[in-house]
Amino acid sequence: MEALFGIFGAEAGGAKSHPLVGLGLAFVLGQLAAWLYSYTHVGLSYSRAFVQSIVILTVVLSLGMMVIGNNIAIAFGLIGALAVIRFRNILKDTRDTSFIFFTLVVGLATGTGRFSLAITGTAVFILVVLYLHWTQLGSRDTSDGFVRLSFRPSSSTAQAVLQTLERYCRSTTVVSQRFPDEEVGEASYRLVLRDPRRASQFVEDLRALAGVSQVSFVLHEEQSEV
Numbered sequence: 001m002e003a004l005f006g007i008f009g010a011e012a013g014g015a016k017s018h019p020l021v022g023l024g025l026a027f028v029l030g031q032l033a034a035w036l037y038s039y040t041h042v043g044l045s046y047s048r049a050f051v052q053s054i055v056i057l058t059v060v061l062s063l064g065m066m067v068i069g070n071n072i073a074i075a076f077g078l079i080g081a082l083a084v085i086r087f088r089n090i091l092k093d094t095r096d097t098s099f100i101f102f103t104l105v106v107g108l109a110t111g112t113g114r115f116s117l118a119i120t121g122t123a124v125f126i127l128v129v130l131y132l133h134w135t136q137l138g139s140r141d142t143s144d145g146f147v148r149l150s151f152r153p154s155s156s157t158a159q160a161v162l163q164t165l166e167r168y169c170r171s172t173t174v175v176s177q178r179f180p181d182e183e184v185g186e187a188s189y190r191l192v193l194r195d196p197r198r199a200s201q202f203v204e205d206l207r208a209l210a211g212v213s214q215v216s217f218v219l220h221e222e223q224s225e226v
Contacts, residue, residue: 022062026110029122030058030103036126037099040133045093057103058110065111145191145199146175149206150214153185157211161187164209168202170194184213
């Protein structure tokens with residue numbers, strides 16, 4: 001029992017805990033951060049490799065802190081080794097940077113034996129991210145979008161387009177209209193969808209209309225194109 005206690009808990013007399021405790025805790029907390037990122041992410045910059053790197057970085061940094069300990073020579077050696085590595089991956093989303101910083105801090109905490117601080121910090125971090133995700137803080141209009149389509153300028157086609165816009169949109173504003181000839185014209189609309197979750201169906205219905213040749217749609221909140 002004493003050996004088991006020495007592996008998974010603090011040793012008697014207040015000595016350092018076994019490295020497996022810190023590494024295991026780093027892995028668990030990194031997993032929580034990775035699942036949180038996957039659940040709350042929106043937009044086009046999602047990457048499975050980035051999600052996995054959240055877990056890996058947490059464990060690796062925790063191990064690095066254990067290796068360094070109080071040895072300044074090892075610390076400088078590790079910095080020199082990291083300087084040789086060139087990180088070419090550019091973070092497209094500033095929100096991704098906050099997750100990277102979180103993994104670094106949790107790795108530092110678990111690697112130096114500050115387990116209660118790592119657990120408390122992770123809990124607070126999860127609550128903050130979930131709050132921002134659920135309240136959509138910073139969003140001014142979640143369904144603000146823009147659509148551009150080409151169609152034959154006949155009265156029946158134009159009427160069908162307007163009916164489709166009215167069915168899916170709370171409001172529409174004509175941005176531009178261009179009809180160089182009688183064969184095909186182009187129109188752009190700024191709109192507010194009734195339900196942004198039906199954006200794909202909205203685009204499919206526009207493309208299915210007779211006389212409509214091209215449809216391009218952008219939902220500004222997610223900065224994604226359909």
